[in-house]
Amino acid sequence: MKEPKKLGEFDLISRYFAPLAAAEPGALGLLDDAAVLEPEPGQRLVITTDSLVAGIHFPAGEGPEHVASRLLGVNLSDLAAMGARPWAYTLSVAWPKDWDPGWVEGFAEELGREQEKYGLHLVGGDTVATPGPLTLCLTAFGTVAKDAELRRSGARPDDDIYVSGTIGDAALGLKVLQDGIEGLSPDHAEALLDRYHRPRPRIELGRRLHGLAHGVIDLSDGLVADLGHVARASACLATIDASRVPLSDAGQAAVALEPGLLKLAVTGGDDYELLFTAPSSAAGDLETLSRELDLPLSAIGKIGPPEEGGKAPVTVVDGDGNEWVIEDGGYRHF
Amino acid sequence: MKEPKKLGEFDLISRYFAPLAAAEPGALGLLDDAAVLEPEPGQRLVITTDSLVAGIHFPAGEGPEHVASRLLGVNLSDLAAMGARPWAYTLSVAWPKDWDPGWVEGFAEELGREQEKYGLHLVGGDTVATPGPLTLCLTAFGTVAKDAELRRSGARPDDDIYVSGTIGDAALGLKVLQDGIEGLSPDHAEALLDRYHRPRPRIELGRRLHGLAHGVIDLSDGLVADLGHVARASACLATIDASRVPLSDAGQAAVALEPGLLKLAVTGGDDYELLFTAPSSAAGDLETLSRELDLPLSAIGKIGPPEEGGKAPVTVVDGDGNEWVIEDGGYRHF
Numbered sequence: 001m002k003e004p005k006k007l008g009e010f011d012l013i014s015r016y017f018a019p020l021a022a023a024e025p026g027a028l029g030l031l032d033d034a035a036v037l038e039p040e041p042g043q044r045l046v047i048t049t050d051s052l053v054a055g056i057h058f059p060a061g062e063g064p065e066h067v068a069s070r071l072l073g074v075n076l077s078d079l080a081a082m083g084a085r086p087w088a089y090t091l092s093v094a095w096p097k098d099w100d101p102g103w104v105e106g107f108a109e110e111l112g113r114e115q116e117k118y119g120l121h122l123v124g125g126d127t128v129a130t131p132g133p134l135t136l137c138l139t140a141f142g143t144v145a146k147d148a149e150l151r152r153s154g155a156r157p158d159d160d161i162y163v164s165g166t167i168g169d170a171a172l173g174l175k176v177l178q179d180g181i182e183g184l185s186p187d188h189a190e191a192l193l194d195r196y197h198r199p200r201p202r203i204e205l206g207r208r209l210h211g212l213a214h215g216v217i218d219l220s221d222g223l224v225a226d227l228g229h230v231a232r233a234s235a236c237l238a239t240i241d242a243s244r245v246p247l248s249d250a251g252q253a254a255v256a257l258e259p260g261l262l263k264l265a266v267t268g269g270d271d272y273e274l275l276f277t278a279p280s281s282a283a284g285d286l287e288t289l290s291r292e293l294d295l296p297l298s299a300i301g302k303i304g305p306p307e308e309g310g311k312a313p314v315t316v317v318d319g320d321g322n323e324w325v326i327e328d329g330g331y332r333h334f
Numbered sequence: 335m336k337e338p339k340k341l342g343e344f345d346l347i348s349r350y351f352a353p354l355a356a357a358e359p360g361a362l363g364l365l366d367d368a369a370v371l372e373p374e375p376g377q378r379l380v381i382t383t384d385s386l387v388a389g390i391h392f393p394a395g396e397g398p399e400h401v402a403s404r405l406l407g408v409n410l411s412d413l414a415a416m417g418a419r420p421w422a423y424t425l426s427v428a429w430p431k432d433w434d435p436g437w438v439e440g441f442a443e444e445l446g447r448e449q450e451k452y453g454l455h456l457v458g459g460d461t462v463a464t465p466g467p468l469t470l471c472l473t474a475f476g477t478v479a480k481d482a483e484l485r486r487s488g489a490r491p492d493d494d495i496y497v498s499g500t501i502g503d504a505a506l507g508l509k510v511l512q513d514g515i516e517g518l519s520p521d522h523a524e525a526l527l528d529r530y531h532r533p534r535p536r537i538e539l540g541r542r543l544h545g546l547a548h549g550v551i552d553l554s555d556g557l558v559a560d561l562g563h564v565a566r567a568s569a570c571l572a573t574i575d576a577s578r579v580p581l582s583d584a585g586q587a588a589v590a591l592e593p594g595l596l597k598l599a600v601t602g603g604d605d606y607e608l609l610f611t612a613p614s615s616a617a618g619d620l621e622t623l624s625r626e627l628d629l630p631l632s633a634i635g636k637i638g639p640p641e642e643g644g645k646a647p648v649t650v651v652d653g654d655g656n657e658w659v660i661e662d663g664g665y666r667h668f
Binding site: 028031032033034035036037038039041043044045046047048049050051052053055056057078079081082084088090091092094123124125126128129130131132133135137139141142144146149151152153217218233 | 362365366367368369370371372373375378379380381382383384385386387389390391412413415416418422424425426428457458459460462463464465466467469471473475476478480483485486487551552567
């Protein structure tokens with residue numbers, strides 16, 4: 001990390017960020033021009049980068065622990081979707097003029113907790129000033145054994161389509177935050193908000209899917225949009241049954257109060273679960289894996305025949321087999 | 335690179351950025367969740383990241399080719415300072431609402447030219463919207479043979495202090511841009527401006543310094559400030575003679591017109607030359623290297639004894655041996 005221009009900022013880096021790099025010798029204490037890492041023989045390096053802008057990707061007044069958790073989470077979720085083990089990350093932050101040392105402290109503390117949970121370390125970065133909003137750019141590095149990386153493009157006709165965990169909680173949590181959901185119990189509202197605030201990248205699941213799954217993606221843009229990416233990359237059509245999409249207790253309660261929210265759950269973003277396709281022969285192994293990880297893996301549809309020109313890649317049907325009309329299958333920013 | 339939210343942006347990525355990734359299979363066409371790279375056996379990965387913010391690191395109306403050149407240049411210069419060979423980079427861009435497709439096209443074209451010159455490829459990225467200024471975050475990857483990486487911390491007492499090329503042109507170029515230098519010929523003004531606009535990272539020099547140089551850094555914050563980083567990292571004092579700092583013809587002309595500009599040249603930033611220390615026994619090899627690379631390597635001072643508490647790490651003397659007073663040894667942002 002470059003030495004910054006004003007003393008206060010330098011203090012913050014040495015006090016709050018350098019400790020995040022202390023356990024990784026390749027970070028060179030954040031004191032050199034670059035970091036130096038050496039993957040073990042037979043390991044490939046997996047690299048992903050995602051930026052967050054205050055007021056766009058999270059509310060401008062968001063707590064530092066939520067911003068840190070989201071920033072690492074969205075990137076680690078990409079590593080999970082490749083079957084990679086987290087290793088290291090660089091962080092570049094553009095601070096607005098009114099940055100608050102207490103906020104930075106809380107942000108770095110949460111990065112430290114998340115690092116420990118997922119087994120990676122800060123290895124470099126940059127800190128600059130901006131007249132605009134807080135802008136955070138994280139580049140994450142993972143490792144995966146040669147040829148064991150998961151890809152979006154592997155889906156095959158007749159594969160079952162699975163999702164991990166529960167779907168739609170984050171989008172419903174954002175709805176709670178912005179408009180509220182009338183009649184929802186405080187416990188359920190809290191559960192949805194927590195899913196919005198704290199992505200849980202499915203690292204372990206990703207690492208176990210090699211040899212079982214064909215096409216894999218993490219759910220960031222929304223179930224329908226991300227399944228569309230898999231379908232297009234695999235040149236296949238896909239159909240899911242909305243009534244089989246797994247909802248949490250809180251999600252079910254929200255949909256019971258406002259049935260229209262089911263569509264939000266199925267198209268909303270920020271779930272950071274994994275979606276993958278697998279042949280029916282993998283069903284037994286996936287059941288075992290689900291038990292071992294204590295994580296639901298739900299079959300919600302099928303990969304269909306090869307794509308046809310002009311046909312939308314994803315069809316959503318309801319429990320009665322009626323086709324949904326999806327005007328906007330994608331993620332809506334905060 | 336994530337598929338963006340509006341069609342125009344998607345078109346831009348597939349049209350202008352995907353071609354920058356086409357020659358690197360590990361980029362996966364920018365279509366997957368992450369890139370997958372595999373360093374050759376015995377090679378270490380060198381990682382650096384730097385962000386640029388419009389209106390802070392470059393004038394808000396800067397041409398796209400200058401922004402692209404600077405963005406890659408500042409990062410490649412960090413790789414040069416580690417002795418690394420450029421390999422790949424990720425790019426995360428926060429576009430302001432009024433982004434202009436023509437600007438993006440020019441930006442991507444220049445990235446393409448620089449890629450070719452330095453032998454690296456785009457392997458991933460992210461594109462987001464911002465209500466603030468254009469903000470660019472580039473993370474660059476290089477490779478270096480095991481234990482051949484250069485470090486800031488290797489300077490030893492009695493080492494000579496060298497710089498490559500000429501010093502101060504970029505800071506004088508910025509002065510031309512902002513205030514003008516009265517009486518300077520248009521050719522000289524143009525030469526200084528070009529050095530400000532187009533960093534020339536000293537990749538080849540860095541790769542040849544292993545075994546010759548002790549402490550190495552690239553000059554981004556300014557000669558005095560960056561030498562201070564080397565001195566502190568090496569726990570030594572350092573002295574340079576301002577009259578030996580190599581100036582370009584244009585730089586000499588500027589200083590002849592305004593003698594006070596010498597101090598700007600010696601303390602100003604953005605040179606992206608390499609500063610290194612070497613024992614006197616390396617002088618012959620360095621002369622040969624300078625001829626082979628057609629790049630001046632000038633001895634401008636000496637590493638002194640181990641640091642003492644309270645003493646500034648860098649002393650600057652003029653040709654008569656008088657000590658300069660440096661109030662602000664660091665880089666001043668645009």
